[in-house]
Amino acid sequence: MILRSRSLVLLLAACAMLRGDFAPGDWKLRRAILGDANGLTSIRLDRAVYAGSEANLSDLRVVRDGRDLPYVIETVTEAVLLERRRGSVID
Secondary structure: OHHHHHHHHHHHHHHHHHHOOOOHHHOOOOOOOOOOOOOOOOOOOOHHHHHHOOOOOOOOOOEEOOEEOOOOOOOOOOOOOOOOOOOOOOO
16 A cells, blocks of 8 residues: 555656646747637648757647647648650651
């Protein structure tokens, strides 16, 4: 029973330490996201966000009322269509 109590205390202390580095006020780059607070919102990131973030946007966070929100990053790329056509030379 004592071992279980100690384990629980250590687990809670570890969780508190992990949460302790979450200080949005200390972030170098912040942007407001305008949209419906209860639904899905789609945004386009600007050049400053890409320039100030990690290469794979691993440091990107979406926060509301001091809590992390889940998000999905969707990358839109150009599609290249290749077609092969048989041609003939006409003189």
